[in-house]
Amino acid sequence: MTASDWLHENFDPAGSSIGFRIKRKLDEVQSPFQKIEIYASTDWGNVMLIDGAMMVTTRDNFLYHEMMSHPALFTHPDPKNVVIIGGGDCGTLREVLRHPGVAKAVQCDIDEQVTRMAEKYFPELCESNGDPRAEVLFDDGIAWMKNAAPGSLDVVIVDSTDPVGPAEGLFNKAFFESCFRALKDDGILVQQSESPLVLLDLIKEMRAEMGKAGFTTFQTLPFPQPCYPTGWWSCTLARKGQGFDFREADARAKDFATKYYSADIHKGAQSLPPFVSEALA
């Protein structure tokens, strides 16, 4: 590989492609679940791929990790017990632990190798793994959620790969029923929900499955994410009761820095473009 090689992810479901200019391959491991590759890029720092799909770059992961955590945590009235299903790169865990009110954050990813690679090539994402409030598990998130004590959780964050392979079981009614049971009455579920430009059907289907599991209110928040197909991504929040009461004053007064998230960005993301809101209506 030369200094001018380009690494592309050709994303079949959308017929679109994302790529980065690569300096060299740094590592590759075949775990029991998936193939993990690490490249050094010219402009985006390190890049992690799982089964050929871009997962994380040093430069742009803050967009995804901030939006997977802070909107849900600043919507829940008082999040203390948080669980992350997936999220093996530990970036979402780090953001969750920025909230001083969080008493415990469990991260349950099936693949230990993702975290081992993150520790080596994205150490900044793992800097809070030693926090006494953090518990980093390598286990089946579907089983973990099934066995969770009913009404024990405030926020469940599903930080998964695409709904194929190991993550397929994280997008259906059975899993969402486990989440529903494990959440307290005012609990919030948030899940990465792919590109609102080309995968609106997936978002609709996910919301429908969440609805069958008992969730009654949904909120899809778009955000930019260059390393994912189309460069525009989303997370979807679900809760048992009605409405999402954004704790705007607390978000404005937060005592930690963010690069993308802000109270205004959070408010803005709640207004969907007409073509998205019409499709989800």
Next chain:
Amino acid sequence: MTASDWLHENFDPAGSSIGFRIKRKLDEVQSPFQKIEIYASTDWGNVMLIDGAMMVTTRDNFLYHEMMSHPALFTHPDPKNVVIIGGGDCGTLREVLRHPGVAKAVQCDIDEQVTRMAEKYFPELCESNGDPRAEVLFDDGIAWMKNAAPGSLDVVIVDSTDPVGPAEGLFNKAFFESCFRALKDDGILVQQSESPLVLLDLIKEMRAEMGKAGFTTFQTLPFPQPCYPTGWWSCTLARKGQGFDFREADARAKDFATKYYSADIHKGAQSLPPFVSEALA
């Protein structure tokens, strides 16, 4: 070329790449200014490239064209005379002419072949070219603006390619001085300003050049745009006076449909993420 071919634009300045799955090449023309290619894609309709850079797809051009036109036109108090420099695909012209108050919209693109290709492969973008308020010119936009009557224009839209090749002269003080002189006192200049994620320096430099030309207030609005590098793009507004008074009530009451633009999207875009606002401060 087979049905499974992928066409990539490897964007050197950002070290990132965008691509689409292509069915076949439909056309190619070498104009006096640039090479224009048209492809049929599997999922994005037709795709136009200029000198190898993605310009327009059938599926996602509404994002760019709506954001290049409606925010500026709903900020100016009463836009009557509008000029588009570049914009040869005619999509911005179509959006401008949706505003019933616009009395005249001139489109001045140096390359007639861009419009000829758009008429053939993106006819929906050209559907307003016959509007009696429209004037479609093929001429040098820099010279046109230099010769424009002082204080004659309400809104100038610079809908250009990247600041290399034919568009290079559209990003400097001399051109902005011509715009400043041609605009009325309450006039607004809006220009496409590349990716806020990787080309923040370019946005800063553009705003500095606009400032040297006399403009005093700036507003950069980000929006998603999958066919451009990083999938996240921006336009930058500039005016002579202070502040941008968004005519929110008029935007809410608009009598034409938009797919991405709305009063709420416009408001949301005015809140920049911290890493962008800090860089532009």
